Amino acid sequence: MTNxxxxxxxxxxxxxxxGSDIIRDFVTRLPGxxxxxxxxxxxxxxxxxxxxxxxKNRVSSYTRMQGHTSRxxxxxxxxANMEFLTTTTEAEALLLxxxxxKKLRPxxxxxxxxxxxxxxxxxxxxxxxxxxxxxxxxxxRKGNFYGPFASAGxxxxxxxxxxxxxxxxxxxxxxxxxRTRPCLLYQIKRCSAPCVDYIKPEAYDALVKEAxxxxxxxxxxxxxxxxxxxEEAAENLDFERAATYRDRIQAxxxxxxxxxxxxxxxxxxxxxxxxxEGGQTCIQVFFFRSWQNWGNRAYYPKADRSLDAPEILASxxxxxxxxxxxxxxxxxxxxxxxxxxxxxxxxxxxxxxxEVSVPQRGEKKGLVxxxxxxxxxxxxxxxxxxxxxxxxxxxxxxxxxLAEAPRRIxxxxxxxxxxxxxxxxxxxxxxDGLTKSQYxxxxxxxxxxxxDDFAMMREVLTRRFTRLLKEQGEKPEETAAxxxxxxxxxxxxxxxxxxxxxxxxxxxxxLSDIPxxxxxxxxxxxxxxxxxxxxxxxxxxxxARDPVLYYIQRLRDEAHRFAIGSHRARRSRAIGVNPLxxxxxxxxxRKKSLLQAFGSAKAVARASVTDLAxxxxxxxxxxxxxxxxxxxxxx
Numbered sequence: 001m002t003n004x005x006x007x008x009x010x011x012x013x014x015x016x017x018x019g020s021d022i023i024r025d026f027v028t029r030l031p032g033x034x035x036x037x038x039x040x041x042x043x044x045x046x047x048x049x050x051x052x053x054x055x056k057n058r059v060s061s062y063t064r065m066q067g068h069t070s071r072x073x074x075x076x077x078x079x080a081n082m083e084f085l086t087t088t089t090e091a092e093a094l095l096l097x098x099x100x101x102k103k104l105r106p107x108x109x110x111x112x113x114x115x116x117x118x119x120x121x122x123x124x125x126x127x128x129x130x131x132x133x134x135x136x137x138x139x140x141r142k143g144n145f146y147g148p149f150a151s152a153g154x155x156x157x158x159x160x161x162x163x164x165x166x167x168x169x170x171x172x173x174x175x176x177x178x179r180t181r182p183c184l185l186y187q188i189k190r191c192s193a194p195c196v197d198y199i200k201p202e203a204y205d206a207l208v209k210e211a212x213x214x215x216x217x218x219x220x221x222x223x224x225x226x227x228x229x230x231e232e233a234a235e236n237l238d239f240e241r242a243a244t245y246r247d248r249i250q251a252x253x254x255x256x257x258x259x260x261x262x263x264x265x266x267x268x269x270x271x272x273x274x275x276x277e278g279g280q281t282c283i284q285v286f287f288f289r290s291w292q293n294w295g296n297r298a299y300y301p302k303a304d305r306s307l308d309a310p311e312i313l314a315s316x317x318x319x320x321x322x323x324x325x326x327x328x329x330x331x332x333x334x335x336x337x338x339x340x341x342x343x344x345x346x347x348x349x350x351x352x353x354x355e356v357s358v359p360q361r362g363e364k365k366g367l368v369x370x371x372x373x374x375x376x377x378x379x380x381x382x383x384x385x386x387x388x389x390x391x392x393x394x395x396x397x398x399x400x401x402l403a404e405a406p407r408r409i410x411x412x413x414x415x416x417x418x419x420x421x422x423x424x425x426x427x428x429x430x431x432d433g434l435t436k437s438q439y440x441x442x443x444x445x446x447x448x449x450x451x452d453d454f455a456m457m458r459e460v461l462t463r464r465f466t467r468l469l470k471e472q473g474e475k476p477e478e479t480a481a482x483x484x485x486x487x488x489x490x491x492x493x494x495x496x497x498x499x500x501x502x503x504x505x506x507x508x509x510x511l512s513d514i515p516x517x518x519x520x521x522x523x524x525x526x527x528x529x530x531x532x533x534x535x536x537x538x539x540x541x542x543x544a545r546d547p548v549l550y551y552i553q554r555l556r557d558e559a560h561r562f563a564i565g566s567h568r569a570r571r572s573r574a575i576g577v578n579p580l581x582x583x584x585x586x587x588x589x590r591k592k593s594l595l596q597a598f599g600s601a602k603a604v605a606r607a608s609v610t611d612l613a614x615x616x617x618x619x620x621x622x623x624x625x626x627x628x629x630x631x632x633x634x635x
Contacts, residue, residue: 019079024063026082030056034093035086036100039108042080048108051097053090071304075108091345094338098318110315111302118148118287118324119155121162123212129176129194129201130208132168134159146215148287148325150295158294160190165248166211167192167199189247216290223249265363267291269329273371274313275379279305281312282382284375285320286367289327296371298378310336317342326350332358333372389433395548396489400517400534406488407431410464411555412502413493414444414456415563424460425563428487429555440464441566454501457492461505469509487514493556495520499533519556580604583629590617594626605630 035055039048052058062068062076087093101109122135124143134155139145149155159170169176169191171183179195186193194204214222230245271286281303286296299320303312314336326346335358336342346354359365393405409429414422424442428435442460472485490506492498499518506512518533530549531539542549580591580601597615598604604612604626612623 019076020063020065022079023059023076023082026084027056027060027063030059030084031086032056033086034088034090035084036093036096037085038083038100038104039075039079039106040081040083041078044081046104046106047078048075048106049097049100049104051090051093053093055084055086069306071108071306089344090341091348094318094341094345095322095349098315098322101315102319102322108304110307110312110319112316112319113300113302118150119152120145120147120149121155121159121215122146123168123208123215127173127176129169129204131173131176132159132162132166132170132211144212144215147289147294150285150287150297154295162211162214163190165214166207167248168207168211169194171195189244218290264291266329266367268327269331269364269367270327271331271367271371272313272317273333273368273373273375274309275372275375276309277376277379278383280379280383281309282375282379283313283316284371284378286371286374288367296374298375300382310334314338314342318345321346321349326354328352328354330354330356331364331368332356333368334358385433386431389431392547392551393431395546396551399532399542399548400489400515402489402515404488408484408487409489409491409555410487411491411493411559412457412460413556413559413563414453414460415560415566422456423563423566424456425559425566426460426464427555427559427562434558439562441562453494454497457494457498457501458505461502462509465506465509465511469511489515489517491552491555491559492516492518493559494518495531496533496539499535503535519552583626585622585625590622593617 032054034051034053036049036051037055037059038046039050041047050058059082062072062079068076085096087096102112105111117136120135120139122131122133122141122143122145124131124133124141126142130143134152135141135145136152147155149158162168163170163185167190170185171179176195182193182196182198183191185191186198192199192204192207194201199207210222210225226245226249230242230249233239233242233245266288267290269288271288273284273286275282275284281301283299283301284296285299287294299316301312301316303315313332313334317330317332317336326349330346332339339356339358343354343356346356357364359368390405393407396402396409397405407430411427411429412424414424422444424444426440426442428438442463444456444459446455446459468485490502492502495518499516502518503512503516506514506516516535520531520533520539529541529544530553531541533539580586580594586594593615594604594612595601598607598611607627609620609623609627612618612626613620615623618626
């Protein structure tokens with residue numbers, strides 16, 4: 001790839017040049033090669049990323065004075081500068097374009113939302129006894145990965161059922177190493193207890209091979225083999241063993257039955273079905289692996305209303321596969337303009353032949369139609385929910401006297417136990433409901449803060465809004481995201497005291513124009529009797545059946561849930577920290593010996609050098625080092 005030098009053009013306000021004039025100036029220096037171009041506005045922000053087979057021809061099309069859609073015309077008018085990068089092929093340009101769109105999120109491009117990694121089932125082989133586990137992220141652990149599954153819930157359900165069918169361990173290596181007797185999973189017949197040698201290694205390896213065969217699409221042959229063994233056990237009057245085989249067969253049958261559609265002619269494919277309504281787009285993706293349906297997920301890409309379905313689908317696909325494994329077959333509901341180019345780009349990205357198809361008949365067409373139906377139904381539900389959400393936000397506007405319905409509501413809460421491991425939490429809600437990607441937690445940094453909730457809230461709000469000012473300025477412009485960075489309403493879990501503490505922070509930062517309200521629990525903490533506090537007004541309550549009251553209760557409960565979860569996670573990490581871990585020269589074996597000898601880390605800290613040296617594996621020098629570590633500064 002080659003970067004083309006792009007001298008900065010003067011801003012239109014200074015030079016009098018229009019966007020088309022600036023683009024026309026760049027065209028004179030462009031080569032007729034494939035590549036990627038970026039358009040910038042006067043503030044230096046990327047507003048569009050595009051790719052071209054011939055950069056000169058493609059960019060010159062923007063210099064025409066007519067024939068553009070309102071979206072393209074606005075994009076051209078805002079262009080103050082451009083950058084270019086040539087590539088070897090157009091397919092390479094397509095992949096680079098998708099990568100830049102996901103990274104830069106320009107306002108005029110189709111943007112993929114909810115870009116989470118997919119979970120997999122991992123049969124880990126980095127331990128002599130294989131482990132079955134859920135895996136998300138980079139697939140760099142030794143073993144075999146099966147997926148992707150559409151959600152954590154689907155992969156958890158699959159693992160729970162596969163435990164019954166194959167009795168593989170799911171515990172971590174450290175838990176496995178410290179077992180002296182079988183755990184509950186063995187008692188409920190979900191593990192064969194290899195940790196305590198209740199099964200021979202070769203028999204366990206056979207279970208692993210059966211599980212891998214099942215996950216690889218050979219479920220029928222595995223069930224037939226188990227059925228044969230069940231019959232043999234019954235003939236030998238070993239009815240207990242026969243019942244075990246029966247239960248495993250039933251578990252496997254449950255897996256295949258609950259997957260709904262299991263194609264007969266499609267071993268591995270991703271199926272994309274697109275539906276549009278009311279200017280919104282939904283794309284349902286179904287994942288088929290090893291002849292089995294491994295779930296589906298709905299996406300709602302952000303796109304201009306002027307874009308048609310094929311154009312949205314094409315841009316979505318390139319972004320979708322930017323960081324995900326690509327199956328051998330990709331089935332689409334709409335014919336896209338550059339299907340051959342996308343096929344070439346995906347094949348290049350995957351390093352093997354990828355087929356992109358729009359089926360017209362047969363089972364594959366049925367799979368696509370099913371995906372479109374699901375997309376249409378999901379779109380209907382989303383529109384209905386959006387309408388209900390809009391009415392609730394209008395109610396929030398009325399209750400708190402806002403200038404307009406809020407697009408971003410931030411709710412804050414704290415969690416701690418007698419001042420230990422304090423955590424602050426922020427959740428965000430808007431027109432599309434809860435925006436979990438915008439949630440934030442704040443580990444309280446102030447030492448000796450104790451149980452001072454006011455001080456915790458001051459720290460949380462100071463950190464949150466100081467960062468907002470640093471990133472956005474005092475009056476930030478609207479961003480391309482659906483949820484703006486600056487809140488239209490801040491809700492604090494608490495009464496007048498918490499509200500005053502929060503208001504002091506915002507006033508100090510010059511953000512007193514941000515609406516602020518406190519939500520205090522009612523007498524005896526009864527839901528429905530909450531008091532609301534707003535600066536300059538007396539406290540008030542809402543009618544018990546007011547939908548806005550229920551909505552605010554849900555927001556407060558969600559903030560409380562998130563704060564509690566963050567606190568528990570921090571507390572769990574703290575519990576796992578042992579003072580002996582900080583002593584140089586103390587590894588797992590010596591730590592175990594010391595704890596066995598003295599019973600606790602506190603007892604080790606109180607022990608004399610002589611007593612420490614008496615522990616197996618602890619030399620006199622190490623005993624002195626341990627003593628000095630816990631008695632630093634002693635005479």
